[in-house]
Amino acid sequence: MNLVPISPESPFITMAALIRAHAQHQPQRPALCDDQHELSYAQLDALMDRVAAALQREGVLPGQVIAICALSSVSYAALFLGALRAGVVVAPLAPSSTPDSLRAMLRDAEAQWLFLDKAAQALVPTDMAGLRCVSLDAEAAGLGFEDWLAPEGTPPQAVDITPGAPFNIIYSSGTTGTPKGIVQSHGMRWAHVRRGDAYNYSPDGRTLLATPLYSNTTLVVFFPTLAFGGCVQLMAKFDAARYLQLAEKHGVTHTMLVPVQYQRIMALPQFGDHKLSAFRFKFCTSAPFSAALKADVLARWPGGLVEFYGMTEGGGSCILAAHEHPDKLHTVGRPAEGHDIRLIDEEGREVTDDEAGEVVGHSAGMMTAYHGQPEKTREAEWFDTQGKRFIRTGDVGRFDTDGFLTLIDRRKDMVISGGFNIYPSDLEAQLRGHPAVEDVAVVGVPSQQWGETPVAFVVPRAGAAGEAQDILVWYNQRAGKTQRLADLYFIEELPRSAIGKVLKRELRDRYEADHR
Missing domain, CATH: 3.30.300.30 (ANL, C-terminal domain)
Structure with missing residues (x-):
């Protein structure tokens, strides 16, 4: 039973408030785990206070941005959550970035603080005046995380956070190579959390995440797990055999994987040797997921399989509950409840029912804008004749007679x-x-x-x-x-x-x- 009832009709609650409630009602239940550390909800809540108080001590104001460039870890996750408690916006950046790309993202976000680990050490620009670094693992340059934190028991100042306030900036370069900062609001994240009841998240659930915390792919499962009082098990790097070991050992109930990870897991000769009966739901997004691979996962891996189709920018999403519609595995499902998905032609006109067109979508979960790039924001928007705002996906698709969307290709990849x-x-x-x-x-x-x-x-x-x-x-x-x-x-x-x-x-x- 969820200690904090959450449904599609629930009024807005911040992530920080939800974790505080879980810390009060189930203080000893595990919240975050990685290969080396585990935090209970009480410990996580206390660490979030120390992060928030430290940011306030340093003069970082609500709405200002900090950057994190590191592999997934308990410290990373607690830092992210603590910043949210202070109303501070988080820009999670990829350690696989080039030094020039990292510099460009830091400047675009106007981040004065960079939290990093040894995986990102070589990327740190030395020519950015005023940039201050904190080492999350005591192996990267900068002040150590423990030394930077506010003393234990330091209460942060309360911050009023509205649904429209910026939550994070996700940098998505796609295949263009040009980083664009996608500003997502607290309200957008809350929209993701509110649908979690449909997927049986609960305090006794455990989610295994092998995708990085700088990816929206990960965050759409990470935050609902904690919002419902469950535990998140983090892998710093994906390894198919190790993933199966952890899933069996911890009785994992939920996961998010991208198609290539499913492919590598299912190809392991020892896949069938692992007991995976605790799984309730497995999720997938971010890349084309072949019908044959979906069918293999359904046949051999217990629990439901759900594919999300959408963009980090938000807009409309489609959802395919593959276990409920085995005859629709070639599709990405139907529009999610409350999501308006349409198809438009090259001139921006809506196409007829049997025609293919570019996918555009509207929902409560849409980006505010591309940070500091109003022209790029306008390029990503489409408005219908009534002035309703949609986000353009760049994907070309077609609806079948049952309302399921089949993707044909990326518009920009069309030859x-x-x-x-x-x-x-x-x-x-x-x-x-x-x-x-x-x-x-x-x-x-x-x-x-x-x-x-x-x-x-x-x-x-x-x-x-x-x-x-x-x-x-x-x-x-x-x-x-x-x-x-x-x-x-x-x-x-x-x-x-x-x-x-x-x-x-x-x-x-x-x-x-x-x-x-």
Whole structure:
């Protein structure tokens, strides 16, 4: 039973207040765990007070931003939550960033404080006047976290936080390489929390997270788990075998994984040796999730499987309860309750029911703006004839007669060759039918004759015989004239982001560099 009742109709409550309530009613129940540390709700609440009081001591005001660049840990999570108690905005940044990218994000966020660990040490810019660093693991440069914290028992000043107040800034570069700061409000996060009752979050639940805390993918499960009084088990780095060990050992009930992680877990020969019967729900988002992989997860892994489709920017989301709709695994589900999803053409007009179009969405959970980039914000918005605001996804999709959305491809990944629109996902699906293909990505590259032309990058299956040219010939014999590949290359591994998205920009850059 949840100590703080939360339903879709519940009035707004801050994360800090929810954790305070759990600390009062279930002080000894575990809240956060990693490989080295565990915090009860009472300990977490006290540590959040020390963080909030320290930020106030340093003059960091509500609405101002701190940055965190580190691997997931109990300290990281407590710092994030403590900053929220002080009304301070958190910008969680990726340790996989380049030094130039990190510098750009810090400047954009106007962050004067950077909390880091050894994973981010080499990225820290030395030319940013006024930037102060705190080491979360005592191995990075800067003041140690324990020394920085306010003394035990120090109460922070109370802060009034409204639903519209900024909660965090998520930097999403996608495949463009240009960081954009997505400002999310407390109200947007509360919208995520309120739907948690449908997924059986509870004080006796335990969520295992192997995706990073700087990713919105992780946070949409992280915060509901704590809001309902459960425990979050954090992995600093994903390892498929270790993941299964932890899931079995701790009786894990919930998880969020990206498709490539599901793929690696399901491929382990020892998968069936692990007892996973405690699972209630498994979630997935962030990248294309093939119907075949969904079917495999449903067949062999206990508990429900739910795919969320949406963007960090918010707008509309679709939800597929795969265990309830096994005949719809090729889709991303129906629009979530209260979410308005529409399809528009190149001119911004709504398409008819049987047509494909760019997906745009409206909901209570939408970004406020791209931080400091009003032009980018305007580019991401679409308004209907009544002035209702939607967020553009850049995805092209089509609704079926049952209201389920099938994604065709990314609009910006579409290849226009000789005046014909070519969707790389169609070509990739055909290529995956070749027995020697383990993974594949198709991108458009410049062509003097056609404007653009598609080429494929293939990860060959281990032990498979044959050359890249053999697969190219096999594919082109089966493809329509307008969908034939200009070339095909073998590659050891497709470049991916930390949450599993294929970085097609890097593949295009690689091709163009090789053909200069």
